[in-house]
Amino acid sequence: xxxxxxxxxxxxxxxxxxxxxxxxxxxxxxxxxxxxxxxxxxxxxxxxxxxxxxxxxxxxxxxxxxxxxxxxxxxxxxxxxxxxxxxxxxxxxxxxxxxxxxxxxxxxxxxxxxxxxxxxxxxxxxxxxxxxxxxxxxxxxxxxxxxxxxxxxxxxxxxxxxxxxxxxxxxxxxxxxxxxxxxxxxxxxxxxxxxxxxxxxxxxxxxxxxxxxxxxxxxxxxxxxxxxxxxxxxxxxxxxxxxxxxxxxxxxxxxxxxxxxxxxxxxxxxxxxxxxxxxxxxxxxxxxxxxxxxxxxxxxxxxxxxxxxxxxxxxxxxxxxxxxxxxxxxxxxxxxxxxxxxxxxxxxxxxxxxxxxxxxxxxxxxxxxxxxxxxxxxxxxxxx
Numbered sequence: 466x467x468x469x470x471x472x473x474x475x476x477x478x479x480x481x482x483x484x485x486x487x488x489x490x491x492x493x494x495x496x497x498x499x500x501x502x503x504x505x506x507x508x509x510x511x512x513x514x515x516x517x518x519x520x521x522x523x524x525x526x527x528x529x530x531x532x533x534x535x536x537x538x539x540x541x542x543x544x545x546x547x548x549x550x551x552x553x554x555x556x557x558x559x560x561x562x563x564x565x566x567x568x569x570x571x572x573x574x575x576x577x578x579x580x581x582x583x584x585x586x587x588x589x590x591x592x593x594x595x596x597x598x599x600x601x602x603x604x605x606x607x608x609x610x611x612x613x614x615x616x617x618x619x620x621x622x623x624x625x626x627x628x629x630x631x632x633x634x635x636x637x638x639x640x641x642x643x644x645x646x647x648x649x650x651x652x653x654x655x656x657x658x659x660x661x662x663x664x665x666x667x668x669x670x671x672x673x674x675x676x677x678x679x680x681x682x683x684x685x686x687x688x689x690x691x692x693x694x695x696x697x698x699x700x701x702x703x704x705x706x707x708x709x710x711x712x713x714x715x716x717x718x719x720x721x722x723x724x725x726x727x728x729x730x731x732x733x734x735x736x737x738x739x740x741x742x743x744x745x746x747x748x749x750x751x752x753x754x755x756x757x758x759x760x761x762x763x764x765x766x767x768x769x770x771x772x773x774x775x776x777x778x779x780x781x782x783x784x785x786x787x788x789x790x791x792x793x794x795x796x797x798x799x800x801x802x803x804x805x806x807x808x809x810x811x812x813x814x815x816x817x818x819x820x821x822x823x824x825x826x827x828x829x830x831x832x833x834x835x836x837x838x839x840x841x842x843x844x845x846x847x848x849x
Contacts, residue, residue: 526746533743537732584632591625672792678799679806687795694791698784705777712770718763725751726763 598618669691678684716723729751733744748760755763 526743529739529743530747533732533737584629587625588629591621594621670788670792673795676796676799678802680802683802684799687798691791691795694787698780698787702777702780702784705773705780709770709773709777712766712773715766716763722752722755726767730767 595618669688673688673691676684718726726748729744729747733740737743745757745760745764748755749757752760
């Protein structure tokens with residue numbers, strides 16, 4: 466209440482009251498300007514610190530990029546030396562392919578010379594002819610006897626233009642054909658990296674077909690088990706392959722951008738510290754038309770693709786191992802069946818031989834005993 470009364474008194478007294486001092490606006494303006502200048506200086510210092518920090522960070526990133534590039538350079542240089550040595554060894558063998566390459570080089574050189582003679586030299590000849598005519602016209606322009614026929618020159622120029630236009634059209638068609646061939650090669654190279662798969666062969670292996678088994682039911686059951694195993698893996702591999710195709714179809718980037726992304730990702734080892742920060746920084750430099758959000762979204766899709774591709778590889782590896790194991794077990798089982806059959810046949814043959822021996826012995830015993838019985842009967846009859 467007391468505060469309210471004081472405010473009322475001040476309002477009643479107004480600005481002429483002795484309790485109020487006149488306001489010095491110039492001093493306030495000077496203080497404000499000083500504060501603004503101080504704030505501007507502080508802001509400038511902050512910007513300088515931010516710029517220095519950004520430059521320092523950029524320098525550190527470039528330094529780490531340089532380390533990666535140097536390792537990649539050494540790896541590529543080593544591979545190049547290896548390939549050059551292999552090519553040199555191949556050339557030193559002097560086989561038929563080497564002579565074919567030299568023959569191809571000679572034909573290409575001869576074709577290039579012919580092309581230059583038919584295309585480049587006429588243009589240079591026309592150029593020199595025109596320069597000579599211009600010089601001659603400038604020299605003899607004041608002479609009355611000098612006659613210049615521009616129609617012949619224009620006709621010659623038009624003829625060369627038409628010739629060059631036809632040649633350029635032919636070269637354009639050849640360039641389109643070569644670009645198409647290179648694009649197909651790039652597509653195949655990308656297919657090897659983006660859709661790298663091992664061929665799934667569910668057919669019955671010839672090792673099982675060539676094996677002989679005395680028990681048809683046993684061999685049929687073995688083949689049935691193989692088909693069952695192949696169907697199980699075929700279903701799993703088809704599902705993984707379909708997932709992989711779905712992920713690849715979601716890639717909205719161009720082939721060149723995909724190729725750059727794969728190259729950059731492959732340059733930075735997976736165990737490298739700060740790998741993600743480094744390759745994202747490099748991708749932003751190489752693909753300035755892609756935003757960071759687009760790079761991160763593609764990174765997630767690429768991780769899904771990489772995981773699915775590894776799953777497919779694991780399935781293919783497991784299928785190959787399971788197929789080998791099944792073939793080994795099937796061969797052993799059929800071999801044991803053949804051994805058991807041979808044993809049974811041997812036992813049966815031995816039994817048959819024993820029966821034949823017993824029958825022969827009985828027959829011999831009977832043939833020996835019959836005369837003795839007759840003699841005994843004769844003796845008995847004589848005694849009687």
